[in-house]
Amino acid sequence: MYVIILFYHVILTHSLYRPSSWWGWWPSWRPTSMSRLKSTEAKILSRIQNDLWSRYVTLPNQDRIWTLTLTNKTARKAAEHGQMLPSPIAPKKTPLVMVHGFGGGVGLWIRNLDALSGSRPVHAFDLLGFGRSSRPGFPTDAALAEEQFVKSIELWRECVGLENMILLGHSLGGYLATSYAIQHPSRVTHLILVDPWGFPERHQPGVENPDRQGPDVVKRPPLPRWVKVLASVVSLFNPLAVIRAAGPWGPGLVNRFRPDFKRKFEELFDDDTMTQYIYHCNAQNPSGEVGFRAMSESLGWAKRPMLQRVHLLPPSMPLTLLYGARSWVDSASGEQVAKIRGRTATRTVMIDDASHHVYADKPEDFNRVVRNICNLVD
Numbered sequence: 001m002y003v004i005i006l007f008y009h010v011i012l013t014h015s016l017y018r019p020s021s022w023w024g025w026w027p028s029w030r031p032t033s034m035s036r037l038k039s040t041e042a043k044i045l046s047r048i049q050n051d052l053w054s055r056y057v058t059l060p061n062q063d064r065i066w067t068l069t070l071t072n073k074t075a076r077k078a079a080e081h082g083q084m085l086p087s088p089i090a091p092k093k094t095p096l097v098m099v100h101g102f103g104g105g106v107g108l109w110i111r112n113l114d115a116l117s118g119s120r121p122v123h124a125f126d127l128l129g130f131g132r133s134s135r136p137g138f139p140t141d142a143a144l145a146e147e148q149f150v151k152s153i154e155l156w157r158e159c160v161g162l163e164n165m166i167l168l169g170h171s172l173g174g175y176l177a178t179s180y181a182i183q184h185p186s187r188v189t190h191l192i193l194v195d196p197w198g199f200p201e202r203h204q205p206g207v208e209n210p211d212r213q214g215p216d217v218v219k220r221p222p223l224p225r226w227v228k229v230l231a232s233v234v235s236l237f238n239p240l241a242v243i244r245a246a247g248p249w250g251p252g253l254v255n256r257f258r259p260d261f262k263r264k265f266e267e268l269f270d271d272d273t274m275t276q277y278i279y280h281c282n283a284q285n286p287s288g289e290v291g292f293r294a295m296s297e298s299l300g301w302a303k304r305p306m307l308q309r310v311h312l313l314p315p316s317m318p319l320t321l322l323y324g325a326r327s328w329v330d331s332a333s334g335e336q337v338a339k340i341r342g343r344t345a346t347r348t349v350m351i352d353d354a355s356h357h358v359y360a361d362k363p364e365d366f367n368r369v370v371r372n373i374c375n376l377v378d
Contacts, residue, residue: 029247030283037132037280044107044277047268049073050117057125059155066132067125067160068106070117093120094166094189094377096370099153100124101171101197102292103240105131105281110268111363116370123160127173128152129288131281138291142303145294150180157187166377168192168370170359171329172292175199175306182312190318190377192370195356198295198302199310199333238286238293243279254279264360307333311340319346320373324354324361 045052051071056064096116098109106124116122126133128149138145153176157165167188169177174196181188246253254275255262265274282289297303313319319341323331334348349369354361 030244030250031248032250032280032283034132034284037277037284040273040277040280041105041107041132043273044110044269047110049114057156057159059152059159061155063128063134063136063152063155065125065128065134065152065156066106067123067156068113069160070113070122070124072118094164094374095121095123095162096374097157097162097165097167098122098124099167099169099173099177100127100130101169101173103130103278103282103289104170104173105277107131107274107277107281108357109359110265112359112367112370115363115367116374119371120374123162123165125156127176127288129291135285135287138287138294140294142295145291146176146179146304149176149288149291150183153180154184154187157184162187164189166190166192166374168194169196170194171197171356175302178306178310178313181317182309185314185317188317190320190373191313192320192322192373194322194358194366195324195327195329196306196321196333197300197329198304199306199337200301200330201305201307202297202301238289240282240286240289243282244286250283251276251279260355260357261360264357307336307340310337313341315341316345318376320369321346321348322358322366322369323348323350324356324358325350325352326354327356327358329356 045054045068048070050073053069053071055067057067058064098112098116100106100108105126109124113122113124129135129138136148138148164187167177167181167190169175169192171194174193175198177191178193178196181191243250243253251272255272258275258278261274261278262269262272295303319337321331321334321337323329323334331348331350338346338348351358351362351365351369354365359366
């Protein structure tokens with residue numbers, strides 16, 4: 001077994017960490033390209049009804065952030081004809097900025113963009129190193145990798161010209177949105193975290209967690225040894241290495257292991273559009289996932305847990321945490337955040353029958369909650 005692991009380590013290291021190495025001569029190995037990602041995304045975005053402006057925002061360092069901006073079509077038509085804008089459609093409302101999670105992209109918000117842009121501008125962008133955005137190198141130090149993500153968000157804000165925003169982040173996007181809000185609090189009027197990754201501290205073996213004790217707490221059995229061994233092997237590579245290593249079998253692999261993505265969007269697409277989108281987003285040369293790997297430990301714990309820093313958010317900054325009731329993310333972190341910050345400015349909302357991808361599982365409930373939060377801002 002050790003020989004097999006060593007063999008795959010050598011092959012994957014050369015093929016995935018060194019795209020210009022000997023493996024690069026076989027371009028057809030992975031049936032993907034930026035043009036295929038572009039065409040798949042265009043099919044997804046064709047379902048949008050409101051006015052859509054999609055473009056690259058070029059940062060001062062020449063990195064490019066793929067960006068969508070949506071505005072209400074009714075408001076535009078009324079303005080063109082000099083008509084009074086009916087409530088709740090009003091100009092100059094605080095924009096909503098949406099930050100996707102690990103391995104995602106702007107296309108995953110397709111069930112939310114129209115509904116949320118009814119009364120205010122909505123911006124969604126591909127995180128640096130993901131989707132159609134630039135794929136630069138990332139440092140292996142956790143703090144430096146996090147800072148590169150956060151700096152790109154701030155440079156993007158400056159280039160787009162936003163004074164402040166309602167900032168919403170899902171999963172990894174929630175972690176980065178929190179880090180951004182800590183560093184640039186004057187730019188965030190309300191922080192919305194959707195099933196955020198990276199908040200709890202990793203519990204050491206044999207150390208009791210006082211927040212998870214009591215007669216009603218179910219004690220889970222320890223992980224089997226084979227799971228720990230597998231996790232150790234996987235941690236040697238980038239998280240999405242298997243998709244690229246699978247070559248022509250990669251799209252089928254995504255379909256097999258993530259059939260839920262097809263079901264979540266079946267009302268919009270009756271084919272493999274969404275799983276193809278996930279594949280093309282993640283079969284490109286690794287970049288953002290290198291940064292994520294630098295920030296995470298085995299089994300997905302954050303090296304720099306956000307619970308250790310959430311007290312740095314201004315006490316007056318409103319914060320809402322949304323969790324899926326069936327998600328693998330432990331909502332207990334939300335309760336800990338409320339204890340740390342105080343419950344006046346912090347609220348936790350549970351969405352029934354939703355998994356980690358709350359926005360796609362229960363889009364009506366998700367959109368309603370987010371709209372209500374936005375309406376409280378202005």
